[in-house]
Amino acid sequence: MPTNDLIPSLLYRLNENQIAIAAAVEELALCVDKLGHATVADNVRGALATLDLNLAHITRGIADLMND
Template structure:
């Protein structure tokens, strides 16, 4: 596989990791909130909002990079 073919695959795996981390962090924020730290949970959700905002762009860009020439 040429190096130029590796970039889309790498970015796809990084994107999958990002989604997994997002889900894990959301679970932790729910756990924190249930234990009375609503402010901390809100801060976590604020940071996760950035991931949500960038998710569609990343997904579309990966689609373009992985499209056949």
């Protein structure tokens, strides 16, 4: 695979991993919340919000690289 194709492909897979990890962490936050640790769950969701804010920009950037 040429280097020009490798970088977007790697970034795409890293982005997919980030989305999967965020989903898993959200599930853990739900469990923590049910155990009565609402503050911890809220802190986790706050960190996940940062991922969500950056997701659209990252996805657009990867799409641009893949289209070049």
